[in-house]
Amino acid sequence: MLAEKYILKGTDFYKNLSSFFSIFNKFFNLKPLRWFAIWAMVISGNNVVMHIEDRWFYWKWDSFSLYLFIALIISIIFDFIFNSKLKNITNYSPYLYQLIIFVYGYALFLIGANPLYLSLDLLTFGIPYVLFFLVGHMTWKLSFNAVSEPIPSKKDLIPSLVFIILCTIIISTAGFINDDPMISTIAALFLPFPLVAVLFPIAIRHFQRCRMYVVFIPTMFLTMRYPWFIFLTLPLFLFSRYYFYFISGKVIPTFKVDSPDHEFIK
Numbered sequence: 218m219l220a221e222k223y224i225l226k227g228t229d230f231y232k233n234l235s236s237f238f239s240i241f242n243k244f245f246n247l248k249p250l251r252w253f254a255i256w257a258m259v260i261s262g263n264n265v266v267m268h269i270e271d272r273w274f275y276w277k278w279d280s281f282s283l284y285l286f287i288a289l290i291i292s293i294i295f296d297f298i299f300n301s302k303l304k305n306i307t308n309y310s311p312y313l314y315q316l317i318i319f320v321y322g323y324a325l326f327l328i329g330a331n332p333l334y335l336s337l338d339l340l341t342f343g344i345p346y347v348l349f350f351l352v353g354h355m356t357w358k359l360s361f362n363a364v365s366e367p368i369p370s371k372k373d374l375i376p377s378l379v380f381i382i383l384c385t386i387i388i389s390t391a392g393f394i395n396d397d398p399m400i401s402t403i404a405a406l407f408l409p410f411p412l413v414a415v416l417f418p419i420a421i422r423h424f425q426r427c428r429m430y431v432v433f434i435p436t437m438f439l440t441m442r443y444p445w446f447i448f449l450t451l452p453l454f455l456f457s458r459y460y461f462y463f464i465s466g467k468v469i470p471t472f473k474v475d476s477p478d479h480e481f482i483k
Contacts, residue, residue, distance in 0.1 A: 245457075247293070249457065250469075256289055256292065256450070257436050258322055260285075262325070262327060262330030263280070263329045264443070265342045267280065276441065277444075289449070291328060292325055292329075295328070315355070318351055325350075326350075342395050342397060344391065345388045345395070356431045357428055359377060359424055359427070382411050385407060388400060388404040389401045389404035410426050411427055425473075425474040426474055
């Protein structure tokens with residue numbers, strides 16, 4: 218990022234920009250970095266509806282609709298309410314917790330699909346997408362502060378990673394059986410990242426890549442069918458980077474890996 222290179226921390230210009238970006242603190246209290254995954258699930262619902270009608274649809278600018286626009290806004294409100302209650306559901310058993318996340322992902326999927334198009338095919342084709350949402354959630358749960366926390370032992374992480382790998386294989390296979398190139402390819406491309414985390418010596422960079430690409434891959438693939446989606450995700454990505462740099466001195470979100478001072482953002 219150019220600002221990181223040319224606007225150094227501690228300078229008067231940096232401090233002035235820090236004061237400016239503090240105006241957006243309330244906006245970032247909404248946890249907008251969560252919106253990448255939330256929006257991807259909403260778009261996935263519409264994607265399945267379109268796929269059932271035309272398996273070959275690609276790069277459709279007219280895929281944008283008033284309903285989808287409203288659905289994306291509703292998903293933000295829905296996620297804010299859900300995230301505010303998240304601390305309460307973490308007290309449940311791990312199995313019930315994952316079930317809640319699965320149901321939550323399905324709700325986002327159906328918001329995007331539009332309940333008026335509810336059908337057995339929609340529910341069936343949607344399962345791999347919701348499973349991948351669960352995989353993404355489990356991947357982000359594998360987090361630790363590289364500075365203040367010791368890196369967990371591989372023995373502690375392997376059960377979760379193996380489960381993520383198995384789910385990803387099932388997702389890709391289910392997408393192939395459904396003749397759905399979107400989710401089958403998304404899962405296949407993500408699969409090497411948790412595999413590397415299992416097969417190679419434990420390193421923070423492996424988990425950083427898992428966390429980055431479990432969101433980046435589906436977002437970018439959906440853009441291939443919904444080109445207008447990039448005009449939502451790219452500005453949010455760039456604006457967030459500048460905000461966090463001028464507020465905390467860290468470049469987040471980022472594609473850098475193995476940064477010793479990197480602290481994961483919940």
